[in-house]
Amino acid sequence: MPFCEDNKNISVLIVEDSPVVRDLLISILDSDPQIRVAGAVESGEEALREAKRLHPDLITMDVILPGMDGLEATRRIMEEVPTPILIVSAAWVSTEVEKTFRAIEAGALAVLEKPSASSVGIDVRARELIRAVKVMSEVKVVRRWARNSRGEAALTVPDDLDVGKVVQQPFDVVAIGASTGGPTVLKTVLSGLPENFQAPILIVQHMTQGFIGGFADWLSRASHYPVSVAVNGQEIRPGHAYVAPDGLHMGVNGFGKIVLARGEPDHGLRPSVSHLFRSVLRAYGKNAAGVLLTGMGRDGAHELKAMKDKGMLTIAQSRESSVVFGMPGEAIGMNAASYILPPEKIARMLKKLNAKQPPADLRGVFRRPGEANQDC
Incomplete structure (x- = not known):
């Protein structure tokens, strides 16, 4: 599902198999004037394909997905088209928490709890997500600095x-x-x-x-x-x-x-x-x-x-x-x-x-x- 809003400068690919959560993530991120949802997919295979096609600034990744799961998708993306990945996961599911940290080990940057429209504090979660997307989208710039200019050596x-x-x-x-x-x-x-x-x-x-x-x-x-x-x-x-x-x-x-x-x-x-x-x-x-x-x-x-x-x-x-x-x-x-x-x-x-x-x-x-x- 591509989106076209050229006036927004941070492009995000959403990977989430739940239509309800996917729509909520789109709504939250689209509410910020600096963020553009470049695409939204529901499987790891689609995530890898769209990451290669869209070259987003950041990917939000669920870990429990049909077919290729979020852990394997993270591994493949980091190997084939390195992109900042933010895991958006359910903290109350033990198997999901385990895969979340394995995904971080594979190269994902951080984890946020999956928002729910019915949950208490949805506004706080939305602000956390937007802030994290903005910060994480800049990580690739930090990693390109091979040497520093502040005399650290x-x-x-x-x-x-x-x-x-x-x-x-x-x-x-x-x-x-x-x-x-x-x-x-x-x-x-x-x-x-x-x-x-x-x-x-x-x-x-x-x-x-x-x-x-x-x-x-x-x-x-x-x-x-x-x-x-x-x-x-x-x-x-x-x-x-x-x-x-x-x-x-x-x-x-x-x-x-x-x-x-x-x-x-x-x-x-x-x-x-x-x-x-x-x-x-x-x-x-x-x-x-x-x-x-x-x-x-x-x-x-x-x-x-x-x-x-x-x-x-x-x-x-x-x-x-x-x-x-x-x-x-x-x-x-x-x-x-x-x-x-x-x-x-x-x-x-x-x-x-x-x-x-x-x-x-x-x-x-x-x-x-x-x-x-x-x-x-």
Whole structure:
């Protein structure tokens, strides 16, 4: 089904087998003056054919389709006609959630929950969809930047990664923030860490509500690293990663226990990276590492600068490896990152630095709050 509105400059191909949902997506996207629905199809085979014919700026992809499903269609499109793909999926269907994250692993950029005209908050969902389409449609431009023009090369770590010259400060916990493009980067980072990694990892990944449990399960399987959704009061342990749950800020106290809170959104977000970084700074002083990965916006950038100023190891993802260079770019712009690295080198740095330390239980990882506050 082709559409012709030449005055709109972002072209979108919709792949959705439900006529009701397809019409709703068309209505939402057509309501924006910058977006043009170039076509709407109902199968993976049609999606591949129309992607080659129309060369849209972005594809919205359902994962459960007749014939070739959305996962296989994503793989084929990324192999044959690379195009930004936004998965629009049903969070309440477990098989669909599993395929959603496999599609992200295959090259899709992000996931949004499938809108429903009868659902509460349809206006919010519509705004989220329009915003995501506008941001994702620009990803191809970011990926064409082979080199940056902001002097990042001076801060990258050489291939031999001489850790002894990089930093002397040990860390007892790693705090990571990510948004758009984060799932596959987190997979790369965690996959590069050993089973005996001597620090707990706390992760805030911006994601549409309803998908975080499936994301944690997928990330654990895909990276072969233990990952779970954080529980309030849970003791964090080395060799494990904890993901902030839907709708709650995640922090940690000086006793090494998870603290979840339903406070005000930070940067319009809950959970927020900023909240996590502030909490880690209060609880651990300089004995922590902060990592800011790909994502839109500026969540966590100022707090990463505070962590660096306190003497922590701080890392921002490099421009050329980021899907969206918003969050790490903001941090780099304010000199918040000690090092600017692609995902593989982030894992190598954390691994080598952690290997230089004695086991966590011999260092007294979980200090009393008063002891940590003396550093703040």
